[in-house]
Amino acid sequence: MAELIYSGLAKQFDGSARPALDGIDACIESGEFVALLGPSGCGKTTLLRLTAGFEEPTRGEIRMGDRQVAGPGHFVPPEDRGVGIVFQSYALWPHMTVAGNVSYPLKVRGLARAERTRRVEEALALTGLSEFADRAPAQLSGGQRQRVALARCLVAEPRAVLLDEPLANLDLALRASMQENFTAFHRRTGATMLYVTHDQGEALALASRVAVMEGGRIRQFAAPEVLYSEPVDCFVAGFVGDGAVVSARAAGPFDRSGLEVEALGMRVKVRSREALPTHLCIRPEDVSLTDEGGLRARVRGCTYQGGRFRVVVDAAGEDLVAFSRKRLVVGAQVGLRINRPWAFREPGVSAFPARVMVDA
Numbered sequence: 001m002a003e004l005i006y007s008g009l010a011k012q013f014d015g016s017a018r019p020a021l022d023g024i025d026a027c028i029e030s031g032e033f034v035a036l037l038g039p040s041g042c043g044k045t046t047l048l049r050l051t052a053g054f055e056e057p058t059r060g061e062i063r064m065g066d067r068q069v070a071g072p073g074h075f076v077p078p079e080d081r082g083v084g085i086v087f088q089s090y091a092l093w094p095h096m097t098v099a100g101n102v103s104y105p106l107k108v109r110g111l112a113r114a115e116r117t118r119r120v121e122e123a124l125a126l127t128g129l130s131e132f133a134d135r136a137p138a139q140l141s142g143g144q145r146q147r148v149a150l151a152r153c154l155v156a157e158p159r160a161v162l163l164d165e166p167l168a169n170l171d172l173a174l175r176a177s178m179q180e181n182f183t184a185f186h187r188r189t190g191a192t193m194l195y196v197t198h199d200q201g202e203a204l205a206l207a208s209r210v211a212v213m214e215g216g217r218i219r220q221f222a223a224p225e226v227l228y229s230e231p232v233d234c235f236v237a238g239f240v241g242d243g244a245v246v247s248a249r250a251a252g253p254f255d256r257s258g259l260e261v262e263a264l265g266m267r268v269k270v271r272s273r274e275a276l277p278t279h280l281c282i283r284p285e286d287v288s289l290t291d292e293g294g295l296r297a298r299v300r301g302c303t304y305q306g307g308r309f310r311v312v313v314d315a316a317g318e319d320l321v322a323f324s325r326k327r328l329v330v331g332a333q334v335g336l337r338i339n340r341p342w343a344f345r346e347p348g349v350s351a352f353p354a355r356v357m358v359d360a
């Protein structure tokens with residue numbers, strides 16, 4: 001069942017020249033773990049705040065299940081939306097124990113003590129905090145405090161959990177272990193989760209689908225592996241994953257399933273859904289360094305990445321990225337083969353028709 005549905009959603013803050021959100025249409029299924037990914041200022045937090053009910057939309061509608069929570073002339077306040085929120089600042093009460101913090105939202109709602117105790121124990125167990133129930137927040141690590149914030153959000157049994165850069169304040173090692181915690185937590189609870197981050201590693205690792213945002217719009221909303229291997233435009237191709245985006249011109253079909261383009265001064269067989277693509281997204285996996293390759297290139301950089309080297313080469317004036325088992329000398333000439341990269345059509349860019357059409 002669809003849990004969160006956005007239709008034509010827009011938000012323009014007073015005094016701002018540009019809308020923070022500019023026509024969001026998306027549907028998040030019940031139990032999905034969705035990440036909102038994009039550069040600073042693209043509108044991620046605004047979308048989260050509109051979902052929580054902290055802001056009202058300028059246009060459009062938000063539905064939770066079969067209920068409209070924001071739309072023309074209609075607004076459900078945050079406390080009646082049944083969503084839980086976890087911020088990067090944990091916002092814990094310093095004078096309360098861990099159990100006290102987690103129990104607080106239930107106390108405010110007037111739940112009986114026995115029910116409160118049961119739910120708090122359950123939430124602490126789910127977040128691996130049972131043994132810390134009697135500690136004060138000051139006696140916990142950053143990761144443990146973040147888990148208390150998660151437990152406190154869970155205890156209210158929200159229909160959706162909204163997380164705004166929850167790991168931003170943690171160091172790298174702790175982030176990795178908290179990512180595993182979130183994944184395990186999601187598996188156990190089956191909660192619908194909407195997770196804001198500008199860290200693509202985090203988004204691709206955690207989410208079942210990622211909405212890549214830019215300039216108040218969703219550019220692409222897809223599974224991480226689809227974003228990586230089939231980006232829809234230059235922004236997504238450049239923002240997600242490693243590699244290069246180069247312009248291309250269709251040269252004709254080369255068999256029933258494939259297309260050939262002209263790029264980097266040569267013919268390249270590509271994967272594509274377009275008859276007239278304008279660009280290629282060339283991932284490191286698409287580039288083989290081989291003396292038999294038809295394309296000559298010059299090594300511009302070579303860095304060790306644990307188990308392999310990341311090599312940047314200049315091929316026909318474009319910087320391509322490849323992986324190599326051995327270290328290459330900067331300035332050396334190498335041969336390249338490009339293996340079926342993804343070709344797409346950039347919206348708003350006119351595509352040249354194929355120069356040579358070959359029968360399929």
Ligand SMILES: Nc1ncnc2c1ncn2[C@@H]1O[C@H](COP(=O)(O)OP(=O)(O)OP(=O)(O)O)[C@@H](O)[C@H]1O
Binds near residue numbers: 019020043044198
């Ligand atoms: N209360 C506000 N008043 C005016 N403009 C705002 C307000 N909140 C956000 N904006 C603007 O709306 C745009 C989107 O902001 P938002 O915080 O949603 O971006 P973001 O993608 O979450 O960025 P970051 O990753 O830096 O947190 C920005 O241009 C921002 O300056």
